Amino acid sequence: MRIGELAKISGLAPSRIRFYEASGLIKSVERKANGYRDYAPDIQWVLEIITGAQAAGFSLEEIRQLMPMNASGWQHEELLSGLKQKVEEIEVLQQRLVQNKAQLLLVIKGIEGKPEGMACADNAQLLLHRLRDEGVAGTSGRRDAASSRKKTARQASEA
Incomplete structure (x- = not known):
């Protein structure tokens, strides 16, 4: 052909x-x-x-x-291994996309809910603090550390 x-x-x-x-x-x-x-x-x-x-x-x-x-x-085993690895990569990507979407939705909500008269720069700082506090911004290590700090602070206040 x-x-x-x-x-x-x-x-x-x-x-x-x-x-x-x-x-x-x-x-x-x-x-x-x-x-x-x-x-x-x-x-x-x-x-x-x-x-x-x-x-x-x-x-x-x-x-x-x-x-x-x-x-x-x-090569059956190589093919199967390669396909499984690609599925794992896709799952990691999906998790990252879910996190990115959540972060963007929070930013949109924060921009739409900007208090009357507040400067955009001040609102941006406020949004960054909210994102950090809610564990959405930054790397997963930062999120885990922030989450751990919150739990420790909560446990200390309950004691």
């Missing part, structure tokens, strides 16, 4: 297919006497795997490490 036909079937630009070939993601194809590349029909599913993996967040290097050069060369 010629590159134009493969591009049409796969929905990829011919330059993208050539890039994947040059990058070692798909097997290099010898040119025929007329100068055209002739791709095997099974290359279509390989391109689908590559584009699907990219859509799932895999880098080209990660895909290259997991993809066999032929259909019988799949």
